[in-house]
Amino acid sequence: MRWFFSGKGDEGKSSLMDGIPIAKNNAAFELIGTLDELNAALGLAISFCEDKSLNDDLLYLQKNISGLMGVIAGFPLSADGSQIGLAKFLEWIEERIEYYGGDIENPKQFVFSGKTSVGAALDMARTIVRRAERRAVDYREITPNMDKSISAVLNRLSSLFFLMRLHMDLM
Known part of the structure; x- marks a missing residue:
């Protein structure tokens, strides 16, 4: 087999960090897949973005959303195995909400x-993260010990993407 496919998922199953095969339509995979779509929409926004500050923020978001996908798959967000990275990410999102929303009037x-184009891509990201929020509810039903910060991060991200979009569209 080549490194880019294994054929192991041909029967509709895959596994998370624990290696136990589960159906690909499991709530964890639904949430991870939706976050993967979110990162793709951010990539589209990055490809259109000429604003260095916004571009840096979008790259930071991609990195941390990838980390969040890993947490859902069973990996720790930070190197020491703690979830402190999730709390810091939430704090960063809230700071950026204040930054992008600071001078924008409620429409x-x-x-x-x-x-x-960048605004439209950010609006796609906003709608995708809203779906991720709904998938997180399904995931929480099968994972009662899910870190509640995951839902908070997703909720704040939708606000951040909305304000980033308005910021770009009103420039």
């Missing part, structure tokens, strides 16, 4: 995306 109506 008080639905705002359609499409004014800029």
